[in-house]
Amino acid sequence: MRLRHIEIFHAIYTTGSITNAAKILHVSQPSVSKVLSHAEMQLGFDLFERVKGRLTPTDEAEMLFDEVDKIYQQMRSIKNTAENIKKSEYGQINIAGSPALGFDVIPSAIAKYHHKHHQVNFNVQTVHNDAVMQTLLEHKCDLAILFAPNVMPGVTSIELAQSELVIVYPKVSFPDCPKELTLNQLKEFEYIDIGDSGPLADLLWTRMMKDNISLEALIKVQTYFIAARLVAQGVGICVVDRFTAEGNLSDNTAIASFNPPLTFPVKALYLENKSLSKVSQEFLSYLTTEFSDDSK
The missing domain is CATH 3.40.190.290 (D-Maltodextrin-Binding Protein; domain 2)
Known part of the structure; x- marks a missing residue:
């Protein structure tokens, strides 16, 4: 069964009709009927008996449903996770920075971001300036914050403050x-x-x-x-x-x-061949604001 077959089968089984399945899936009834027929053809047996306009699960459908439900729940979990990523409510931000920035600026930016995005994980490393750059090049962090970094090929830099x-x-x-x-x-x-x-x-x-x-x-x-x-x-x-x-x-x-x-200058660096995640991009805006407020 394809994922679309599973989605349609699950919707019909749980709602009891093609009409209701079409409503919760926001598609047309003919579309649901077509996918159901295709699923039954591929399986080689009927999933529902059509009696007086009503659909009743066959014995084969009853045996299949528990396994289908497990996959359906996983699909919902994937969809919810994707939505959370889209809303910047899920993910991980890996930062390396100079210890000097750990006294106030970075902790303050993390705290403000965390208050709005509780499910985003942070991994923060504070190491000396040269080690920060090495941490970035070794892919041990996504975002490096450091003082007056040297220009390097393949590394994008954004000035945060003077x-x-x-x-x-x-x-x-x-x-x-x-x-x-x-x-x-x-x-x-x-x-x-x-x-x-x-x-x-x-x-x-x-x-x-x-x-x-x-x-x-x-x-x-x-x-x-x-x-x-x-x-x-x-x-x-x-x-x-x-x-x-x-x-x-x-x-x-x-x-x-x-x-x-x-x-x-104080700059944020990231690798050109490893684009920043959505949550890292959003956190960068918090960091920029924090540096701006700190300089006032």
């Missing part, structure tokens, strides 16, 4: 809490070095070379938020992205932009 490198400093070092500082003003303070932190480290290094200034560091770390927490302990100053700085601000620390500012 951010900046900032200085996190103890308030005792600058009691007037300036909103802007220069590299020259940082020379006398102990510097916490982030080490090899990808494109943002390159951005800072370029400015140092331009200004002919170097910052000597006795402490080196691999993670931005650890540097910010060390500043809170009164160890020195550090240069991190604004997301990390604001996510780890304490009562005794403050944030200053560079003068002139050191800005960089």
